[in-house]
Amino acid sequence: MYNPAQKISKDMMKQMNQKLVLRILKEKGSASKSELSKITGLTLPAITDIMTELELYQVIENLGESRIKRGRFPTLFQLKKEVFHVIGVSIRSESIRVGLYNILGETMAYTETALPENTDPETMMERVNEVIQVVIQKYEVGSLNILGIGLGMHGIVNPMEGISVYPPHLQWENVPIRQLLENKTKLPVLVDNDCNSLTLAEYWFGKGENLNSFITINVDYGVGAGIMIDSQLFHGRNYGAGQIGHTIIQDNGPLCSCGNYGCLETLSSELSIAGQARSKIKQGFPSLLKERYTDVNHVTITDIYDAAHNNDKLASNILEEASRYLGIGLSTLANVFNPEKIIITGGILRGKQSVMDPLIESFYTHALKTNVEDFEITTSGLGAKADVLGAATLWVEHVFKGDFPLSKAGKEGIT
Amino acid sequence: MYNPAQKISKDMMKQMNQKLVLRILKEKGSASKSELSKITGLTLPAITDIMTELELYQVIENLGESRIKRGRFPTLFQLKKEVFHVIGVSIRSESIRVGLYNILGETMAYTETALPENTDPETMMERVNEVIQVVIQKYEVGSLNILGIGLGMHGIVNPMEGISVYPPHLQWENVPIRQLLENKTKLPVLVDNDCNSLTLAEYWFGKGENLNSFITINVDYGVGAGIMIDSQLFHGRNYGAGQIGHTIIQDNGPLCSCGNYGCLETLSSELSIAGQARSKIKQGFPSLLKERYTDVNHVTITDIYDAAHNNDKLASNILEEASRYLGIGLSTLANVFNPEKIIITGGILRGKQSVMDPLIESFYTHALKTNVEDFEITTSGLGAKADVLGAATLWVEHVFKGDFPLSKAGKEGIT
DNA sequence: CTATTTTGTAAAGTAAGTTTATTATAATAA
DNA sequence: TTATTATAATAAACTTACTTTACAAAATAG
Numbered sequence: 037m038y039n040p041a042q043k044i045s046k047d048m049m050k051q052m053n054q055k056l057v058l059r060i061l062k063e064k065g066s067a068s069k070s071e072l073s074k075i076t077g078l079t080l081p082a083i084t085d086i087m088t089e090l091e092l093y094q095v096i097e098n099l100g101e102s103r104i105k106r107g108r109f110p111t112l113f114q115l116k117k118e119v120f121h122v123i124g125v126s127i128r129s130e131s132i133r134v135g136l137y138n139i140l141g142e143t144m145a146y147t148e149t150a151l152p153e154n155t156d157p158e159t160m161m162e163r164v165n166e167v168i169q170v171v172i173q174k175y176e177v178g179s180l181n182i183l184g185i186g187l188g189m190h191g192i193v194n195p196m197e198g199i200s201v202y203p204p205h206l207q208w209e210n211v212p213i214r215q216l217l218e219n220k221t222k223l224p225v226l227v228d229n230d231c232n233s234l235t236l237a238e239y240w241f242g243k244g245e246n247l248n249s250f251i252t253i254n255v256d257y258g259v260g261a262g263i264m265i266d267s268q269l270f271h272g273r274n275y276g277a278g279q280i281g282h283t284i285i286q287d288n289g290p291l292c293s294c295g296n297y298g299c300l301e302t303l304s305s306e307l308s309i310a311g312q313a314r315s316k317i318k319q320g321f322p323s324l325l326k327e328r329y330t331d332v333n334h335v336t337i338t339d340i341y342d343a344a345h346n347n348d349k350l351a352s353n354i355l356e357e358a359s360r361y362l363g364i365g366l367s368t369l370a371n372v373f374n375p376e377k378i379i380i381t382g383g384i385l386r387g388k389q390s391v392m393d394p395l396i397e398s399f400y401t402h403a404l405k406t407n408v409e410d411f412e413i414t415t416s417g418l419g420a421k422a423d424v425l426g427a428a429t430l431w432v433e434h435v436f437k438g439d440f441p442l443s444k445a446g447k448e449g450i451t
Numbered sequence: 452m453y454n455p456a457q458k459i460s461k462d463m464m465k466q467m468n469q470k471l472v473l474r475i476l477k478e479k480g481s482a483s484k485s486e487l488s489k490i491t492g493l494t495l496p497a498i499t500d501i502m503t504e505l506e507l508y509q510v511i512e513n514l515g516e517s518r519i520k521r522g523r524f525p526t527l528f529q530l531k532k533e534v535f536h537v538i539g540v541s542i543r544s545e546s547i548r549v550g551l552y553n554i555l556g557e558t559m560a561y562t563e564t565a566l567p568e569n570t571d572p573e574t575m576m577e578r579v580n581e582v583i584q585v586v587i588q589k590y591e592v593g594s595l596n597i598l599g600i601g602l603g604m605h606g607i608v609n610p611m612e613g614i615s616v617y618p619p620h621l622q623w624e625n626v627p628i629r630q631l632l633e634n635k636t637k638l639p640v641l642v643d644n645d646c647n648s649l650t651l652a653e654y655w656f657g658k659g660e661n662l663n664s665f666i667t668i669n670v671d672y673g674v675g676a677g678i679m680i681d682s683q684l685f686h687g688r689n690y691g692a693g694q695i696g697h698t699i700i701q702d703n704g705p706l707c708s709c710g711n712y713g714c715l716e717t718l719s720s721e722l723s724i725a726g727q728a729r730s731k732i733k734q735g736f737p738s739l740l741k742e743r744y745t746d747v748n749h750v751t752i753t754d755i756y757d758a759a760h761n762n763d764k765l766a767s768n769i770l771e772e773a774s775r776y777l778g779i780g781l782s783t784l785a786n787v788f789n790p791e792k793i794i795i796t797g798g799i800l801r802g803k804q805s806v807m808d809p810l811i812e813s814f815y816t817h818a819l820k821t822n823v824e825d826f827e828i829t830t831s832g833l834g835a836k837a838d839v840l841g842a843a844t845l846w847v848e849h850v851f852k853g854d855f856p857l858s859k860a861g862k863e864g865i866t
Numbered sequence: 867c868t869a870t871t872t873t874g875t876a877a878a879g880t881a882a883g884t885t886t887a888t889t890a891t892a893a894t895a896a
Numbered sequence: 897t898t899a900t901t902a903t904a905a906t907a908a909a910c911t912t913a914c915t916t917t918a919c920a921a922a923a924t925a926g
Binding site for chain 3: 460461483484485495496499519520521522523524525526
Binding site: 052053060076265272284286402404407410411 | 456457458459460461464467471474475607616664676683685686687691692695698699702704711782783784788790791824825826
């Protein structure tokens with residue numbers, strides 16, 4: 037693609053400096069003009085100008101004086117969090133989750149419902165809209181400004197055009213989900229891949245806070261990665277970056293749904309773990325799992341985690357091996373990206389130490405030492421609903437970083 | 452790392468727009484003010500302002516009128532290429548190469564010499580300086596402005612501090628090579644890893660020209676990658692990005708120098724290919740290679756390429772297998788980065804179709820289809836001295852993209 | 867020769883920042 | 897109590913990169 041010539045204008049300069057101030061306020065909680073001047077390098081009059089406009093848009097509020105040792109007391113300001121509210125929607129394989137958050141990621145309301153019988157785009161979005169309306173009802177709408185809706189989906193998503201390009205678990209292709217949902221809800225919608233949304237959630241509210249570069253690994257049905265580079269989500273040329281699930285780890289390993297052999301996903305995803313367990317049980321390996329089920333085909337990944345925590349040998353061994361492979365896959369990412377941190381999230385966290393211990397050991401064994409100095413591999417602390425928060429965070433990113441004038445953000449969202 | 456708050460100032464705005472104009476001039480060869488205005492989106496008076504300053508600094512020159520169908524004839528301008536000259540230095544495992552280039556990458560002079568007996572930093576840099584002086588002599592120095600020296604080195608390099616952190620083939624650690632060379636040459640020096648330099652060369656003068664995202668793979672002694680993301684070289688947190696050589700492709704494969712088993716480098720580097728060939732010959736496999744050498748240990752990688760081109764079965768098979776593994780490694784990069792292009796360079800290119808055919812086939816077999824749509828995997832067209840050009844290109848990047856005021860670029864370099 | 871088209875400059879205007887001067891207010895020292 | 901010092905903040909003038917508007921210059925079409 038030709039790299040489009042892009043001029044910088046005074047408007048952009050103002051916007052960027054304004055958003056810089058907002059980011060500092062979000063991070064610090066509160067700050068005085070003098071502090072902001074020192075942090076940003078902008079002069080005090082420049083900060084005063086910016087703050088005047090932010091107050092005009094009712095984006096910040098005066099917190100009163102704070103005491104210092106000597107000299108005139110500074111006036112503190114903070115984000116007026118009730119100005120920005122956003123809705124997060126996560127379409128999962130078994131349910132639709134919707135949450136209402138303020139700009140600081142605090143939950144205002146939350147609901148979850150099953151998928152509709154029919155999962156064609158139209159019915160799906162109709163159901164999503166119903167749940168959104170429920171969530172809006174839960175909270176008295178009049179008092180808050182809903183900036184918009186963030187939607188997280190599995191598969192390849194084109195966030196620029198708002199299109200669900202290719203979601204493997206659904207019978208869709210190139211569906212304009214943004215348009216569909218905007219038509220139904222009459223609210224502006226942002227869309228991205230679920231892994232990317234999770235990564236944004238970690239960046240703004242989790243263990244990736246303010247990191248320049250880190251990678252979020254989501255392991256449940258499959259294995260995916262969200263990549264943050266230079267504090268910027270990295271999508272790749274046609275929004276396919278981070279597809280670590282089909283990295284080949286074991287040449288001539290087990291057959292994968294993608295047609296190749298030995299992909300990480302065939303060795304480490306929850307789907308493959310469950311499959312391996314069922315097949316081992318059928319082969320006659322002794323296990324708690326066998327005792328609990330007459331029909332082996334009903335063994336779920338949750339059962340396997342449970343069994344492992346009850347010291348079942350078979351379950352532990354399978355989890356250990358899968359985690360070891362995952363560690364190898366992640367070491368590849370550390371070698372190639374040299375990030376500051378890797379954050380692990382998704383259903384796999386339910387495996388706790390049965391998963392994390394072998395994973396971390398294998399990771400450090402296989403990663404280049406120079407690339408994991410002053411580095412951390414850790415689990416997400418955002419909890420089981422991180423996907424919904426992540427979807428909502430698409431708007432946080434938009435407000436604090438996006439290239440749109442702030443004035444509109446404050447007004448457009450007013451209902 | 453904490454993401455430093457970075458304001459945008461009017462100075463930066465001007466600088467960026469000025470460099471934007473320069474980039475367009477470099478790319479198009481020449482342009483009129485009116486054209487520049489249309490391409491950049493800047494108004495004509497703004498362009499006039501910028502061009503006046505660029506002429507003042509003698510960075511551009513008037514090319515006279517060009518004919519158009521209707522209306523006043525536009526005046527064309529072009530980069531004054533004799534203003535900027537740069538020296539590229541490549542320190543290789545067996546030699547030091549030095550070249551003198553203009554800002555358009557055209558070679559003015561070139562020399563190559565053996566490494567000194569003693570490869571400690573001091574002697575090494577002394578030798579480098581000698582060769583630089585020879586190259587400068589070759590060209591009558593008085594007439595040109597040498598902006599500075601670009602130095603490309605293998606191993607981990609910290610380009611910010613100008614330090615060779617860890618070069619595996621040398622007995623160094625954390626050597627301030629920039630400082631050393633600046634002291635000797637009295638010219639400003641820029642340093643980076645050889646793979647990264649090669650990638651810049653492809654971006655400015657090769658098949659990566661103006662691409663947003665692509666990856667350069669260098670295969671010779673080892674296997675390394677240079678990564679271009681968002682038209683920006685991606686270094687990673689502590690300058691270790693792109694270390695694809697130690698990606699594990701074959702769990703429990705051959706032992707690698709890094710201590711792990713089945714790294715890409717043990718399967719696909721020229722070193723490993725040569726090793727495999729020698730061991731197969733010793734095992735008694737028939738081959739042209741055996742007939743030519745009494746001492747098998749003298750078989751080199753060049754011999755293997757030759758043998759393969761003469762239809763030697765053993766050589767061909769080994770190259771084919773190594774290339775197949777390389778294809779798997781590159782498919783991982785395509786899956787994870789989803790770049791626009793992958794460019795292959797390094798000694799391996801001497802293997803020609805014996806290497807490229809199986810590599811490409813294996814690559815497309817293993818890469819995710821969605822990630823290699825509208826994608827190209829290709830060989831570098833920059834020739835065997837791309838490493839030297841690449842080193843010099845560190846300055847091209849600095850001039851056209853770097854965050855330093857242009858006025859200084861034009862003046863500092865004057866000898 | 868005039869109308870039209872395109873390139874380009876001149877002069878005034880805009881606005882986001884900086885510089886300099888000044889005010890406000892608190893703690894501390896005389 | 898009063899002067900001094902430190903820190904926060906504003907006011908007013910200045911700077912400057914870009915835009916707007918007006919217009920000049922130069923070429924072709926008719």
